[in-house]
Amino acid sequence: MNPLDDRLDALRGTVRPLNYNARAVAALTINPGCGRRAVMDAAGVDKTRIAAQTGFPAPFGMSPFALAHGNAFEAQVKANGCAELLRLLRDKLALPIPEVSYIPLDVVGDLVDRNVRYRRTRNELLQAAQSDGDEPRTLFDHPMLRLRVGGHDVFLEPDVVTFQLGGRFHVIEIKSFAVIDGQADGDQVAAATKQAAVYILALRELLAEVGVPPEAVSHDVILVTPENFSFRATATMIDARQQIDVVRRQLSRLTRIDTLLDALPDGVTLDLAPDADGTPTRPSEELVDALGSVDSRYQPSCLANCELAGFCRDEARTAQSVDVLGPTVRDDLGGLDTIGTALDLARGKRAPSADQREVTRALRHAARLRDALLGGAA
Numbered sequence: 001m002n003p004l005d006d007r008l009d010a011l012r013g014t015v016r017p018l019n020y021n022a023r024a025v026a027a028l029t030i031n032p033g034c035g036r037r038a039v040m041d042a043a044g045v046d047k048t049r050i051a052a053q054t055g056f057p058a059p060f061g062m063s064p065f066a067l068a069h070g071n072a073f074e075a076q077v078k079a080n081g082c083a084e085l086l087r088l089l090r091d092k093l094a095l096p097i098p099e100v101s102y103i104p105l106d107v108v109g110d111l112v113d114r115n116v117r118y119r120r121t122r123n124e125l126l127q128a129a130q131s132d133g134d135e136p137r138t139l140f141d142h143p144m145l146r147l148r149v150g151g152h153d154v155f156l157e158p159d160v161v162t163f164q165l166g167g168r169f170h171v172i173e174i175k176s177f178a179v180i181d182g183q184a185d186g187d188q189v190a191a192a193t194k195q196a197a198v199y200i201l202a203l204r205e206l207l208a209e210v211g212v213p214p215e216a217v218s219h220d221v222i223l224v225t226p227e228n229f230s231f232r233a234t235a236t237m238i239d240a241r242q243q244i245d246v247v248r249r250q251l252s253r254l255t256r257i258d259t260l261l262d263a264l265p266d267g268v269t270l271d272l273a274p275d276a277d278g279t280p281t282r283p284s285e286e287l288v289d290a291l292g293s294v295d296s297r298y299q300p301s302c303l304a305n306c307e308l309a310g311f312c313r314d315e316a317r318t319a320q321s322v323d324v325l326g327p328t329v330r331d332d333l334g335g336l337d338t339i340g341t342a343l344d345l346a347r348g349k350r351a352p353s354a355d356q357r358e359v360t361r362a363l364r365h366a367a368r369l370r371d372a373l374l375g376g377a378a
């Protein structure tokens with residue numbers, strides 16, 4: 001435990017921290033300017049429960065049916081030491097896999113402690129990376145990884161299998177969305193590839209600790225999905241180089257977690273103060289005040305990526321923030337904070353300051369065009 005962890009524990013309160021996952025890291029990189037999400041994820045805060053307590057339940061989430069379907073598909077692919085997965089790797093991708101060993105890394109004896117699991121993962125992967133190939137060490141299930149996010153180490157618990165072939169590791173993502181006639185939903189494939197890119201970076205970070213070069217982890221991801229509405233699995237190899245570069249670049253732009261914590265008022269906490277049954281007892285108004293003390297950067301893409309989107313959108317709308325218009329319009333409005341200011345400048349109700357003259361000219365031009373179009377349509 002270090003002082004930073006103590007501060008994050010105080011922010012989270014009395015409940016156990018949630019583990020990070022690649023979806024959270026990928027979402028963080030979609031909106032790297034948001035300090036609110038960054039500190040809440042670093043503290044392991046349950047954003048879904050916080051959102052519900054503020055009166056703005058998370059706008060998305062998998063249905064129980066979809067979750068059960070996904071878990072059943074993954075269990076089928078991994079059954080009997082990943083027999084189905086190995087068949088796919090051999091038959092569909094024509095990979096030459098002579099001998100196989102399957103190493104589950106989700107528990108170490110009776111221990112599920114994240115540090116213990118990380119050390120076990122590290123030992124197994126390093127042995128594999130440094131082996132001369134005498135012993136088959138092929139499939140590593142549920143590795144516990146670590147990644148530096150905002151200057152703070154976070155644990156990642158991937159539902160993936162890491163697969164070693166010819167001295168290189170590959171990340172295998174098992175997803176339950178279907179591939180129909182060889183085609184899958186582009187957004188879902190992109191999201192899965194971005195998550196795999198996070199794991200690739202974490203694996204490279206782990207191996208770099210002992211001088212293993214990044215090329216030891218392939219940039220190709222193996223995506224395993226159901227085929228044609230059935231439970232039969234298929235596998236596809238995807239080049240994730242672009243996503244790896246994007247995630248790496250965005251991670252490097254994140255503000256450090258300790259800097260974000262320094263900006264918070266003393267004693268602020270997002271503790272839900274659950275009672276003996278786990279029901280939150282923290283008054284909603286108190287929680288809203290605490291959330292409001294952490295800087296955010298709402299943008300419309302939050303609606304698909306962050307549990308707090310309903311809350312943050314309402315906050316941004318109430319403040320008439322230009323953030324609700326999205327990053328492109330916000331950037332075009334060059335430094336204007338509120339929609340009200342933009343409208344007043346456009347309608348000539350307000351004189352622009354020296355640095356608002358250019359954007360005001362553009363706004364008035366747009367207003368004239370709009371009036372002409374509406375006049376023409378009347």
Ligand code: SF4
Nearest residue numbers: 034298302306309312
């Ligand atoms: S919804 Fe709010 S907390 Fe989440 S990323 Fe967007 S602005 Fe940040």
